[in-house]
Amino acid sequence: MSVVFEKTKGLTEKEFHYCPGCTHGIIHRLVAEVLEEMDLLGDAIGVAPVGCAVLAYDYFNCDMHEAAHGRAPAVATGVKRALPEKTVFAYQGDGDLASIGTAEIVHAAHRGENITVIFVNNAIYGMTGGQMAPTTMIGQRTTTSPFGRNAEQTGAPIRIAEMLATIEGASFIERTSVHNPVHIRKAKKAIRTAFECQQNRKGFSMVEVLSTCPTNWGMSPLASLGWVAENMIPYYPLGNFRNPDKEA
Template identity: 70%
Template sequence: MKMLFGRTRGLTSKPFHYCPGCTHGIIHRLTAEALVELGVLEQTVGVCPVGCAVFAYEYFNCDMIEAAHGRAPAVATGVKRVLPDRTVFTYQGDGDLAAIGTAEIVHAAARGEKITTIFVNNAVYGMTGGQMAPTTLLGQKTTTTPLGRRAEEAGYPLRVAELLATIEGAAYVARVAVNSPKHVLQAKKAIRRAFEVQLAGLGFALVEVLSTCPTNWGLSPVEALKWVEERMIPYYPLGEFKVPQEEKTNA
């Protein structure tokens, strides 16, 4: 019997540890599929974050390195410069990338490092107990903002894709979501494109993925998908914010 759908060889057989309804698993699969389809899985090195995806080295079927909190871009930079023939990616959450690791990601983009970053934005610190993250929305309740985030106290949510798109060394920056089949297909396309930019040697590439956290949001998995659509996407619009200069020239 012909198999129409199966587990990608880009992932190991290790069951995911993520909470029910969390979309990290979807993002893992899309990333792994892109690496397989591009024929680079065997020459890929991934860098894990500190956060919910801290055990990503058990799931991706390629060489993986664990980085200190927020330092994945620095580790990836070292790997890529020493082994320029490798495909190198970081997989990071909003606490890891947009809080303690803000300087790392900004300067990796500014240097135009030829790496790919998959940035998972679920608007909360997932692993450590649901505290406010740099991406937590105004009014959103967390364990450290029980009455909702207020701009007067905590500032405004950080739009990472828009920020990095202003940096000259960034070649490709996009924001996608995985809360519906349509959005999953769009996310797959953007993630693959980000790796293609690296393979072409064009510079730094990042895909921000709006993800769910039903446990810390206090919602059911279905309600969490709706929350992404109704609350996150209006503040974090989807689309490509930066494309390679040569594509603009040929357009």
């Protein structure tokens, strides 16, 4: 009997702690599959964030480093400078990357730091119980925007991929989504391209992945996937914002 599909070796046997219907699991799998397919697992050092993915160090089957909140790009910088031949990636959520860690992500891109960042944007703080993030949609109710996010008071959602794409050191920037199989495949392709970018020493690469939070959005997993398509993608357009091959 031939094996048609099996779990990637890029993930450990540890059971995920993620809530039912959360797409972190899919994104973990995509990163792990890419590392396995590119034969990078023995070579990779990942940096986990603070947030829902704080325990990512238990899930990825490679050397891992747990960072302080928002500091993953700085920690990854330290690792990469120490081991320039290794593959270094950071996995961060939107509270981590787009709020407390804006300085670190901007300057990692600015230096053209040759690392890959996976940025999971689910428009909310998941781990701490559903507070407003800089990425929270206008009108979205969270535990710290109970009447809906109001742009007048808290600004409009921040578009990280577009912002980082303005930085010269950023080599590959793409926004993807995992709300259906077509987009999951596209997200995987972008993640692979980002790691290839690092292998080819092209500088900083980041893939933003629109993700769900059924628990804190107060929706079923299915409704959450629909909400990404209907509410997030129109504001956070998918696509490539920077690609070294296209510019050449």
